[in-house]
Every structure is written in C-alpha cells, then in structure tokens.
Amino acid sequence: GENVEQHPSTLSVQEGDSAVIKCTYSDSASNYFPWYKQELGKRPQLIIDIRSNVGEKKDQRIAVTLNKTAKHFSLHITETQPEDSAVYFCAADQGGGADGLTFGKGTHLIIQP
Amino acid sequence: DGGITQSPKYLFRKEGQNVTLSCEQNLNHDAMYWYRQDPGQGLRLIYYSQIVNDFQKGDIAEGYSVSREKKESFPLTVTSAQKNPTAFYLCASSMGRAGNTIYFGEGSWLTVV
Numbered sequence: 001g002e003n004v005e006q007h008p009s010t011l012s013v014q015e016g017d018s019a020v021i022k023c024t025y026s027d028s029a030s031n032y033f034p035w036y037k038q039e040l041g042k043r044p045q046l047i048i049d050i051r052s053n054v055g056e057k058k059d060q061r062i063a064v065t066l067n068k069t070a071k072h073f074s075l076h077i078t079e080t081q082p083e084d085s086a087v088y089f090c091a092a093d094q095g096g097g098a099d100g101l102t103f104g105k106g107t108h109l110i111i112q113p
Numbered sequence: 114d115g116g117i118t119q120s121p122k123y124l125f126r127k128e129g130q131n132v133t134l135s136c137e138q139n140l141n142h143d144a145m146y147w148y149r150q151d152p153g154q155g156l157r158l159i160y161y162s163q164i165v166n167d168f169q170k171g172d173i174a175e176g177y178s179v180s181r182e183k184k185e186s187f188p189l190t191v192t193s194a195q196k197n198p199t200a201f202y203l204c205a206s207s208m209g210r211a212g213n214t215i216y217f218g219e220g221s222w223l224t225v226v
Contacts, residue, residue, distance in 0.1 A: 001172070006155075032212040043203060043217040044156070051212065089155060093212055099144055099163050100171065101215055103155040 002027040004092050006104025014112050019080055021107045023090035024072045032093040033066060033073045037086045044089060085111045116140040117218035119204050124223050134189045134221045136204035143209035145187035149173060150201040162187055163209050199225050
C-alpha cells in the first residue's frame, strides 16, 4: 500500500517568513495529494490540493508543488501569520482506484511573533 | 464539513466494554471513512465504505467493526478486543472513488478508564 513520509515534524518560523513542509510518497499510481490543517482539538480541514496532471497550484499565500518523477510534493506558506500556527498533514490517495487517503504524520508549525 | 455529525464528542469506556461512535452525513456522499488519530501521530484508516451494505478494512481494522445500512450513517464499534482504544476518532465522507476530496466530522474523543 501507499506510504507517506512528512518532514519536518516541527517547524518554527518568524512571523512574516516563509514555511516549507515536504512529503514523499511510495505508490507511483497515486494521483491526488491534499493538504490539511488541524488546530488543537479540531477536525482537519482541507487547505489546498493538487492532482498529478499539474506541477504547481497556488491560493493566495499557500502553494503546493508536485514532482511525480521524484514522488514528492511540498507545501509553501509565504508571509506567515500567527493564525497559521497549527499541525499540517499531507496525504496521498491509494492509487489504482482504491478509496481513502494515506496521511503523513504531520508537521507542527509554530509562528514566532 | 458542517454536514458530518459525530456523537458523542467525549466518551469514557471501561475496560472490557464495547462502545459505538455515531457518524451521520447529509452531504449525499457515497463514501464514508473512519480514521484514528493518536497524539503526535497522523491519521490511520480503520474502515471505509464506498456504498451501502459494503465496507472494507483499512490499515488498523483489528478490534473495530462497522456497518453501513443507510447511505447517511456509518457507525463504528470499538470492541473489547481493541487493546489500546484511547484516541481521537474522526469520521469522514467523500463523493467516492480515488481522488475526491475527503471532509471530516468534528471527531470523538474516546478514553478508557
């Protein structure tokens, strides 16, 4: 089955700086790569996703890049703000038509004032 | 997201007891899922269902059971066979098929006392 590795586990950046979180996946048949943000004690919420037919997608301060050859994808947050502090999870679909997502273990992003 | 309702939000279980977590969705989604989240860990798939009266085991199905008698409902039973059930349980749903966005309920905290 799919295996997703996520790094770093904790990331501390100064407010206003950029943050980058990286993920790798194992199943070359995976085609869908969402990113979720989870605040303490709350549900994960989708913030951006990318499909295998594009290499980059941007939504205001958030962007995701995908390299299918290398099987890795990254989340980029620019001009970080205190409300960006949360745990971020990357995920990949199972590939081969199977349902469900496989998640990375999460990155705790801390925005320092 | 607001169309997925989980109950109860907090549940305490004595050792040796079975407990059932409820999940209802009004999004007319075909697929439903149960994930388990442990502190500092990612989300792990317990069971999923793509259609009424059918469900599949995920990565950590042992000690759990589900049913899908109605499209909008996907209850999870944590049985006494689950040795370490204390965790945050998340129900989710999607339109089904690989590559569709998965939305989460607010979660249920289960603690064994």
